[in-house]
Amino acid sequence: MNKMGTIIGFTFKNKARTKSFLITTLIMVVLLSIGMNIPYFIKVFKGEDGNGAQSSAVHIAVIAENGSAAAQLLQAYAKQPGVDATVTPYPAADDAGLKQALSDGKVDGYLTFTEQSGAGLGSVVFHMADDSAKAKSFLQSALQQVNAQLIAGDRLTPQQIAAMNAPVPLGTEKITADGEAAQDKSHPLINYVIVYILLILFFMSIMMTGNMIAAEVTSEKSSRIMEILITSASPLAQMFGKVIGIFLVGLLQIAIIAAAIAANLMLPHNSGVLKDFNLDLGQLSVSLLLYGIVLYILGYFMFALMYAAVGSIVSRTEDLGQAAMPVMMLGFVNFYVPLFSISTPNTLLIKVTSFIPFTSPLSMLLRIGVGDVAAWEIILSLLLLLVTIFGLGWLAAKIYRTGVLMYGKRPSIKELRKAMKAYKI
Amino acid sequence: MEALKLERVVKQYGDKTAVNGISLGVERGEIYGLLGANGAGKTTTMRMVLGLIYPDEGSIRYNGKPFSSELQAIMGYLPEERGLYPKVKVSEQINYLARLRGMSASDADKSLRYWLDRFDVPDYYNKKIEELSKGNQQKMGFIAAVVHKPQILILDEAFSGLDPVNVELLKDTVRELRDQGTSILFSTHRMEHVEELCRHITILDRSNTVVQGDLREIKQGYPREEVLLRTPGEVTGLDAILGVTAVERQERGYLVRITEIGAAQRILKAALEQGEVEHFEIKEPTLNQIFIRAVGESHE
Numbered sequence: 001m002n003k004m005g006t007i008i009g010f011t012f013k014n015k016a017r018t019k020s021f022l023i024t025t026l027i028m029v030v031l032l033s034i035g036m037n038i039p040y041f042i043k044v045f046k047g048e049d050g051n052g053a054q055s056s057a058v059h060i061a062v063i064a065e066n067g068s069a070a071a072q073l074l075q076a077y078a079k080q081p082g083v084d085a086t087v088t089p090y091p092a093a094d095d096a097g098l099k100q101a102l103s104d105g106k107v108d109g110y111l112t113f114t115e116q117s118g119a120g121l122g123s124v125v126f127h128m129a130d131d132s133a134k135a136k137s138f139l140q141s142a143l144q145q146v147n148a149q150l151i152a153g154d155r156l157t158p159q160q161i162a163a164m165n166a167p168v169p170l171g172t173e174k175i176t177a178d179g180e181a182a183q184d185k186s187h188p189l190i191n192y193v194i195v196y197i198l199l200i201l202f203f204m205s206i207m208m209t210g211n212m213i214a215a216e217v218t219s220e221k222s223s224r225i226m227e228i229l230i231t232s233a234s235p236l237a238q239m240f241g242k243v244i245g246i247f248l249v250g251l252l253q254i255a256i257i258a259a260a261i262a263a264n265l266m267l268p269h270n271s272g273v274l275k276d277f278n279l280d281l282g283q284l285s286v287s288l289l290l291y292g293i294v295l296y297i298l299g300y301f302m303f304a305l306m307y308a309a310v311g312s313i314v315s316r317t318e319d320l321g322q323a324a325m326p327v328m329m330l331g332f333v334n335f336y337v338p339l340f341s342i343s344t345p346n347t348l349l350i351k352v353t354s355f356i357p358f359t360s361p362l363s364m365l366l367r368i369g370v371g372d373v374a375a376w377e378i379i380l381s382l383l384l385l386l387v388t389i390f391g392l393g394w395l396a397a398k399i400y401r402t403g404v405l406m407y408g409k410r411p412s413i414k415e416l417r418k419a420m421k422a423y424k425i
Numbered sequence: 426m427e428a429l430k431l432e433r434v435v436k437q438y439g440d441k442t443a444v445n446g447i448s449l450g451v452e453r454g455e456i457y458g459l460l461g462a463n464g465a466g467k468t469t470t471m472r473m474v475l476g477l478i479y480p481d482e483g484s485i486r487y488n489g490k491p492f493s494s495e496l497q498a499i500m501g502y503l504p505e506e507r508g509l510y511p512k513v514k515v516s517e518q519i520n521y522l523a524r525l526r527g528m529s530a531s532d533a534d535k536s537l538r539y540w541l542d543r544f545d546v547p548d549y550y551n552k553k554i555e556e557l558s559k560g561n562q563q564k565m566g567f568i569a570a571v572v573h574k575p576q577i578l579i580l581d582e583a584f585s586g587l588d589p590v591n592v593e594l595l596k597d598t599v600r601e602l603r604d605q606g607t608s609i610l611f612s613t614h615r616m617e618h619v620e621e622l623c624r625h626i627t628i629l630d631r632s633n634t635v636v637q638g639d640l641r642e643i644k645q646g647y648p649r650e651e652v653l654l655r656t657p658g659e660v661t662g663l664d665a666i667l668g669v670t671a672v673e674r675q676e677r678g679y680l681v682r683i684t685e686i687g688a689a690q691r692i693l694k695a696a697l698e699q700g701e702v703e704h705f706e707i708k709e710p711t712l713n714q715i716f717i718r719a720v721g722e723s724h725e
Binding site: 003006007010013014220223224225226227228229230231232233234405 | 472475476477478494497500502504506507508509510511513517521522524525526569570
């Protein structure tokens with residue numbers, strides 16, 4: 001045990017200090033920070049950072065020639081409280097004042113009406129200097145109201161027209177099979193976000209640390225330090241020491257990334273973004289995070305053991321990629337099946353994969369987070385996973401014990417089986 | 426009691442016998458030479474001694490006891506294809522290896538510093554292995570094998586790839602360890618090193634023991650077949666002497682091959698008849714010759 005502690009410490013210290021680890025972690029933190037601040041950056045770049053109130057408002061010029069009534073109504077609409085727009089009438093499109101205002105950027109563009117025929121507005125053309133989505137959306141709703149007012153004339157008050165245009169709130173209530181109106185059981189949006197983040201984070205972490213283990217074992221073999229190591233400590237202690245040491249490296253990385261996410265969420269300018277997306281951190285489910293950690297740990301050990309076994313049978317780092325392919329494939333299945341099923345978490349596929357030990361960690365995480373799952377299903381899946389890990393631990397130890405002393409070409413499964421019989425663990 | 430004793434140890438890989446019934450014993454404070462051509466079974470024997478692989482038959486005893494993992498603390502190993510972590514500092518990895526072999530961190534550090542001073546390279550303490558020359562990497566490998574003060578030291582080709590100065594340095598070190606009571610199992614292709622260092626040897630040939638025993642006795646057991654003769658003038662008619670098979674003219678004399686020891690006296694007589702003799706020597710067979718004979722014969 002003492003030796004294992006030494007191995008864990010040495011592995012952790014060396015791996016956590018490697019440039020590749022530092023750089024990948026840094027890149028992930030930077031990318032995450034950029035990604036999380038993109039909505040804010042967009043605002044800043046569009047000059048809508050809040051302190052330029054003038055620039056955020058819409059300024060429209062109207063040519064009153066053919067539609068003085070409409071122009072007046074539009075002006076009235078713009079003056080309503082809560083509408084951040086100005087409407088300035090000009091007598092004609094070739095008016096010198098309008099041209100001056102356009103070239104100064106004081107107005108976004110001008111409106112021309114065609115001859116009014118019938119009750120409502122005819123066709124309206126907005127001549128604009130730069131494409132402005134904000135101006136267009138303002139005009140869309142403004143002209144809608146103006147049109148309604150023109151048609152309704154004096155028969156309806158502006159308040160009545162506004163009430164007509166207001167959206168009707170639609171509530172939903174799910175009906176369960178027994179006909180009882182139950183409260184909506186759908187998961188809060190935050191769960192989808194958390195599951196999504198955890199899927200990506202766990203997949204990346206497991207794949208990265210797994211490869212780290214395999215590469216470490218292979219490089220110890222190819223640098224021949226392995227011969228000294230296995231005469232110093234039992235292969236079993238070495239394998240588990242390495243697996244645990246690198247597990248701590250993976251945890252450290254996840255902790256750093258989690259801290260980066262938290263720090264970004266804490267930034268004052270981002271609090272609004274969360275609200276915009278209807279995310280409430282208060283709804284964050286602690287049990288989901290706990291299950292996530294348990295599944296991550298189990299998933300990590302399963303893949304780490306497989307990677308350690310693969311690493312031990314390869315003599316040269318160049319051959320590692322090819323030998324690790326099957327394990328990597330399992331990793332991809334483990335990741336992509338739940339990732340593509342995130343909006344349909346209750347399909348048969350996910351139910352099946354959530355019990356197959358090699359794919360269950362992330363599939364079960366998806367079901368717990370956003371699907372319907374019974375407690376016994378979680379327990380059964382975890383038990384299957386645990387049994388598999390113990391089985392793999394035994395098998396990996398045997399392969400490791402045998403593989404680390406086999407040099408030359410990669411042994412076939414038959415050779416490996418034969419050699420495995422020759423060693424006790 | 427011998428520190429290390431192998432009795433009729435057999436190891437088979439599939440149908441191939443890697444080691445066929447080797448027996449040997451290494452005393453405390455002895456350097457034991459294990460010789461053999463490539464693939465003769467030296468490394469397999471060493472790995473069995475180290476407990477890396479288990480013998481199929483026979484027994485290996487350490488101070489009279491069978492192998493157990495506690496022995497890892499008293500054994501040191503310098504493998505033939507030596508390796509250390511290329512990107513890790515000397516101090517870190519050697520301390521790590523020493524701690525794995527049961528030393529405390531502070532003892533390990535003290536021992537490492539002693540050895541770096543011994544080899545006159547204290548500044549390597551903070552260097553990475555990849556920054557060192559090959560010979561110096563090998564010295565670090567040697568330190569890794571002895572840093573924990575092993576009682577049984579296994580050196581596989583310890584001196585290969587070193588310059589003469591460093592070979593002498595390591596040889597002195599090995600002798601020093603022997604005098605301190607370390608039992609050393611030593612393999613090499615360089616026969617002169619064995620002649621200088623080893624008391625007992627075993628020559629393996631394709632998994633079998635072909636020559637074994639006290640080096641001096643082995644040498645005496647082999648016929649003396651060469652006579653070195655140095656004279657100021659020329660000596661003629663040497664090849665006509667009974668029992669002489671070949672005469673080789675050298676810079677300052679002759680190297681004469683003979684079939685029986687009596688021929689030597691006849692050569693000396695003939696030379697004295699023709700003039701002065703500066704030097705006359707019936708040469709002992711070198712270990713090199715013994716090796717080539719023992720291994721070569723069975724290859725024919």
